[in-house]
Amino acid sequence: MPEQPSGTLTIQTVPMPADTNSGGDVFGGWVVSQMDIAAGTTAAQRARGRCATVAIEALRFHAPVLVGDLFSVYSQIVKTGRTSITMHIEAWVQRQRSGEHLMVTEGDFTFVAISDSGVTRPLPAETPD
Template sequence: MPLPRCKEPTLRILARPTDTNAAGDIFGGWLMSWTDIAGSIVAFRRARGRIVTVAVKDFNFIQPVYVDDLVSFYAEVTKVGNTSLTVEVIVYAERKRGEETCEQVASACLVYVALGKDHCPRPVPDNDDSKSGCGNSPPE
């Protein structure tokens, strides 16, 4: 299975020996942590500011991740509520890099809430692409 060619990964990381469980595979908590980070990147951008994870609605381990796999996380906001954002993350592992061996290893659905300076939920701004991207400050 090839990586999605029409999308850029939100995050890529190399699985290292220090990330293994007792069986020698990559620890599931390591994968969950990086999945949450990937989801938070797109949630932060869409909310234009601070967000917090409030729920992991679904997390599926499909295949193990091994040492030296290059793990790619593809995250996308799939739903926007008043203060919340639902993000889907699909995770792939490139194995034996250079041989184009790639497998989907996990998928997840996470929910984030946008927070204001007072640490209380705030409305997610309307999606106006002209206000998003690099160099723009989060809302006050």
């Protein structure tokens, strides 16, 4: 596994006890929802408007997330199509007690740009940074 995150820091939060499963670890659905929020933010910025998640592929959980971890999500666009944006999303934690920094989850998310009526629309041309 990589030692450093790939992409741009998009979200940072701390999971709380209410976010845990019956085993005491943070619920996987909470992790995926945070990743989807980060990916959606990146997609909306690139599309300059509304987007919808159409696929989550190759989602891999490497380690549990613990209450109190500093949970960070990194987004990196890897491909764009006429209406779609595919990105690699990584979730990393910094352990509260040990300070250890490690990737806990990664996956590939695809979004499409949508109009106000909910139908797909072409992506606008990229603008220089």
